[in-house]
Amino acid sequence: MSRRWKGALLPxxxxxxxxxESQRGAVYAALFPSLQQIGAAALELWRSEELQGAIEASLAxxxxxxxxxxxxxxxxGLLMALSRxxxxxxxxxVHALRQVPLFAWIPLIGVWLGSGEASRLFVVELSxxxxxxxxxxxxVANVDRRYLEVAQxxxxxxxxxxxxxxxxxxxxxILTGLSHAVALAWIAAVASxxxxxxxxxxxxxxxxxxxxxxxxxxxxxxxxxxxxxxAMNSITARLGQRLLRWRDVExxx
Amino acid sequence: MTxxxxxxxxxxxxxxAPRVVLDGIDLDIAGGEFVAIVGxxxxxxxxxxxxxxxxxxxxxxxxxxxxxxVRGTDLRRGVVFQDARLFPWLTLADNVDLALAGGTLSAxxxxxxxxxxxxxFGLRDYIDAYPKAISGGxxxxxxxxxxxxxxxxVLLLDEPFSALDALTRGRLQQELLALWRREGLTxxxxxHDIEEAVxxxxxxxxxxxxxxxxxxxxxxxxxxxRRRGDPAFGAAHDSLLAEFDNPEAEPADxxxx
Numbered sequence: 001m002s003r004r005w006k007g008a009l010l011p012x013x014x015x016x017x018x019x020x021e022s023q024r025g026a027v028y029a030a031l032f033p034s035l036q037q038i039g040a041a042a043l044e045l046w047r048s049e050e051l052q053g054a055i056e057a058s059l060a061x062x063x064x065x066x067x068x069x070x071x072x073x074x075x076x077g078l079l080m081a082l083s084r085x086x087x088x089x090x091x092x093x094v095h096a097l098r099q100v101p102l103f104a105w106i107p108l109i110g111v112w113l114g115s116g117e118a119s120r121l122f123v124v125e126l127s128x129x130x131x132x133x134x135x136x137x138x139x140v141a142n143v144d145r146r147y148l149e150v151a152q153x154x155x156x157x158x159x160x161x162x163x164x165x166x167x168x169x170x171x172x173x174i175l176t177g178l179s180h181a182v183a184l185a186w187i188a189a190v191a192s193x194x195x196x197x198x199x200x201x202x203x204x205x206x207x208x209x210x211x212x213x214x215x216x217x218x219x220x221x222x223x224x225x226x227x228x229x230x231a232m233n234s235i236t237a238r239l240g241q242r243l244l245r246w247r248d249v250e251x252x253x
Numbered sequence: 254m255t256x257x258x259x260x261x262x263x264x265x266x267x268x269x270a271p272r273v274v275l276d277g278i279d280l281d282i283a284g285g286e287f288v289a290i291v292g293x294x295x296x297x298x299x300x301x302x303x304x305x306x307x308x309x310x311x312x313x314x315x316x317x318x319x320x321x322x323v324r325g326t327d328l329r330r331g332v333v334f335q336d337a338r339l340f341p342w343l344t345l346a347d348n349v350d351l352a353l354a355g356g357t358l359s360a361x362x363x364x365x366x367x368x369x370x371x372x373x374f375g376l377r378d379y380i381d382a383y384p385k386a387i388s389g390g391x392x393x394x395x396x397x398x399x400x401x402x403x404x405x406x407v408l409l410l411d412e413p414f415s416a417l418d419a420l421t422r423g424r425l426q427q428e429l430l431a432l433w434r435r436e437g438l439t440x441x442x443x444x445h446d447i448e449e450a451v452x453x454x455x456x457x458x459x460x461x462x463x464x465x466x467x468x469x470x471x472x473x474x475x476x477x478x479r480r481r482g483d484p485a486f487g488a489a490h491d492s493l494l495a496e497f498d499n500p501e502a503e504p505a506d507x508x509x510x
Contacts, residue, residue, distance in 0.1 A: 146338050153332045160354040168342040246342045246383050
């Protein structure tokens with residue numbers, strides 16, 4: 001409990017400093033809208049259902065992109081790790097392409113897919129794809145050699161080998177990849193709205209607020225983006241703990 | 254003959270000259286026999302066991318199991334390693350079930366077989382527990398159950414008791430003897446513990462090192478159950494131990510009994 005309070009201390013101090021700054025005069029108030037103003041903006045956007053719409057659009061974009069990109073990444077990583085021919089076929093190109101930073105893809109994506117929803121989703125998918133692929137691959141490739149010998153001695157059929165050895169052994173890696181992917185997908189979802197600005201979303205709301213000199217709305221969106229990202233990360237962490245329970249059983253001896 | 258080895262040679266390729274680990278191994282092991290292989294660490298005794306198991310198939314010379322060359326693992330040969338090697342994400346029952354995955358039994362038949370096997374090792378109450386929740390001795394019992402659930406004719410053991418405390422080790426040694434007699438198994442156990450070899454085996458094979466070859470084969474004709482305090486037991490033990498008394502000897506890990 002005391003740890004939690006310590007964690008809250010700095011944000012509270014910052015908020016207090018913020019509030020103090022916003023009270024210092026008109027010039028500052030325009031750049032540092034007071035907490036009341038931000039609260040009022042939240043209420044206003046909530047009543048007009050603009051906020052809900054933006055959150056929903058951004059979350060949906062992040063989730064869809066995460067599912068598609070993540071699933072493709074995990075499947076690709078597993079296939080590459082389990083099959084040497086697939087690995088030698090795909091390995092070089094995958095490792096070359098992953099060196100290209102996400103934002104360096106933007107011009108190409110814009111040309112190929114336009115500046116609509118397809119492009120935004122693709123950015124999110126791409127952001128989720130590589131961490132999932134790499135970690136799933138590593139997870140399977142680093143399966144304990146001693147377990148592989150057991151599989152050999154017991155002559156496990158391929159399906160059993162994948163289901164009961166490769167997948168569970170790779171699960172910690174897959175979950176690590178997924179948690180990176182969740183964080184990146186959320187960032188990419190918001191960024192894609194800033195880069196391909198059209199249609200609803202938190203990033204888009206921010207751009208419009210900036211254009212309309214509504215600093216309170218910009219800050220509100222920033223706060224919402226941060227809080228939602230934090231929530232998604234903690235959900236992923238919980239999920240990981242549940243799925244890896246076999247690692248934490250108390251030793252009864 | 255269950256195993257027939259002739260001029261068996263194993264070398265590992267490294268940088269430069271290949272390292273010869275085993276050379277000129279001639280050995281016959283009869284069905285139902287209990288054989289112990291002893292030797293210093295690094296003499297290639299574990300390598301020999303891996304060859305018998307089919308885990309390592311790159312050798313020259315003759316290695317026959319029931320008349321056929323060993324070219325890979327086989328369910329007729331059960332293997333237990335020094336560590337239990339249970340998959341930590343599977344319950345004990347599912348760990349044993351792995352051994353039946355390639356078979357034709359229905360899920361219910363497999364479950365019945367697994368329960369019977371684990372109960373036989375005194376693990377009835379832990380069938381659905383995870384490996385983390387049980388002790389090292391219990392884990393090794395599960396490893397035996399897993400190796401035996403397919404009713405192999407041969408059991409290959411690579412220092413199966415050396416990671417256990419003395420009390421557990423003694424108990425598991427007795428359980429192994431009972432199993433061997435009850436199921437008519439052929440057992441080959443690799444150990445660095447001469448006392449264990451004399452306690453268990455019909456024959457003790459002493460391996461020399463650099464390169465590993467058979468230095469001596471000692472038949473142990475003592476009646477079972479054998480007692481460590483018995484003078485004949487002590488004589489067999491000391492005579493085998495003398496094989497390791499040479500000036501170059503490292504401070505003997507052989508004495509670790």
